[in-house]
Amino acid sequence: MTTTMNTDFIVDTPRLVIRKVDSEASMRWLNAGVKDFKAAMGASITYGMVYVVLGLFLAWLSWEHPLFISSLATGFLLIGPLVAVGFYCISRTLEQGGKPHFLQGLDGLRSNALGLMSFALVLGVLMSIWAVISGISVALFFNNITLTGNLQDTLLGHPNFPAFAIVWAISGGAIAAVAFAISAVSVPLITDKRVDFMTAMIISVKAVLKNPGVMLSWAFILATLMFLGFIFFFVGLAIALPIAGHASWHAYRELVAEE
Numbered sequence: 001m002t003t004t005m006n007t008d009f010i011v012d013t014p015r016l017v018i019r020k021v022d023s024e025a026s027m028r029w030l031n032a033g034v035k036d037f038k039a040a041m042g043a044s045i046t047y048g049m050v051y052v053v054l055g056l057f058l059a060w061l062s063w064e065h066p067l068f069i070s071s072l073a074t075g076f077l078l079i080g081p082l083v084a085v086g087f088y089c090i091s092r093t094l095e096q097g098g099k100p101h102f103l104q105g106l107d108g109l110r111s112n113a114l115g116l117m118s119f120a121l122v123l124g125v126l127m128s129i130w131a132v133i134s135g136i137s138v139a140l141f142f143n144n145i146t147l148t149g150n151l152q153d154t155l156l157g158h159p160n161f162p163a164f165a166i167v168w169a170i171s172g173g174a175i176a177a178v179a180f181a182i183s184a185v186s187v188p189l190i191t192d193k194r195v196d197f198m199t200a201m202i203i204s205v206k207a208v209l210k211n212p213g214v215m216l217s218w219a220f221i222l223a224t225l226m227f228l229g230f231i232f233f234f235v236g237l238a239i240a241l242p243i244a245g246h247a248s249w250h251a252y253r254e255l256v257a258e259e
Contacts, residue, residue, distance in 0.1 A: 015259040016195075018207050025211075025254060026218040033247025036091045037239070040100045044246070047086045047102070048238035055230075055237060082120055087245025088188045088252075095253070115190040118197040119183075126179050133171045137164060180219050181208045188252035207255045218251060 037044050089107055090100040141164035158164075185207050186200035195203075208215045222244050229240030 016189075016203060017257055017259050018203065018210055019255055019257060021211055021214055021254055023214060025214050025251075026221055029218065029247045029251045029254070030221055030243070032250040033091075033243045033245070036087075036094055036246035036249075037243050039094055040090045043090055043100050043102045043104075044087065044242035045238050047090075047245075048240075048242045051083055051241055052235055052238050082116070082123055082183075082187055084241065084245030084248060085116065085187065085191055087242055088191045088249045091246045091249035092192065112190050112194050115195065115197045115200065116187070119186060119190060119200065122182070122197065122201070123179065126175055130172065130175050133175075134168070137167050137171070140164075141167075180215075181205045184208050184215060184218070184248075185252040185255050188249050189256060192252070203256060211255070222248075 086102075086104065089104040093100040093104060141160040142158065182201040182204050184204045186197070186204040189195060189200045189203060190197060225240040225244045226237075229235075229237035
């Protein structure tokens with residue numbers, strides 16, 4: 001279906017427009033991501049395995065503190081758009097009719113290293129805030145808890161668990177909403193064009209606000225992909241993360257265009 005071309009202009013170099021997309025856009029992006037994954041499966045899975053190893057290592061560090069594993073998973077979601085630079089470059093190469101390879105991720109880092117590093121600092125601040133909130137929540141609701149072999153009895157059966165779950169979900173949801181709004185198209189945009197990180201974040205927020213229903217469904221799809229990756233002990237991320245990354249490139253390409 002043809003995209004509706006209602007546009008908001010962003011005064012910058014290059015001059016960009018934000019498109020209003022139709023209700024089927026999120027599924028179209030997902031299908032395009034699956035297609036790119038199949039077309040460059042070797043490079044995509046290799047990138048994905050890098051983050052699988054990273055996720056397993058972080059989970060191993062947190063293994064003796066299971067209360068923090070969920071926070072680790074949420075933090076991993078926050079930095080997802082940044083770690084997907086390689087997938088954006090692969091999708092761009094496929095779009096241009098080229099043959100992608102593993103080292104193309106370095107091309108994206110070199111093309112606008114300052115913009116990517118600056119945005120990484122923003123995500124780092126959000127992750128730090130989330131880590132502090134998680135730590136305070138755990139300390140408040142599970143102070144001096146003694147873990148046994150039965151995790152359900154010690155955590156889910158704890159009298160403070162319902163209150164903890166509510167506070168954790170609300171605070172985590174708020175931070176995740178901010179992270180999604182500022183990163184929905186910003187990292188692919190920074191990778192593709194020489195724009196500064198503030199301009200990219202503003203464009204991303206405007207794209208989300210202009211397409212609230214579609215972007216809400218898109219956030220749900222991305223979260224579902226990451227959840228499926230996590231429940232298989234991070235190994236599923238070798239497939240879920242590449243598909244999400246490739247699909248996010250197509251979301252950016254449809255939502256943002258040069259005038």
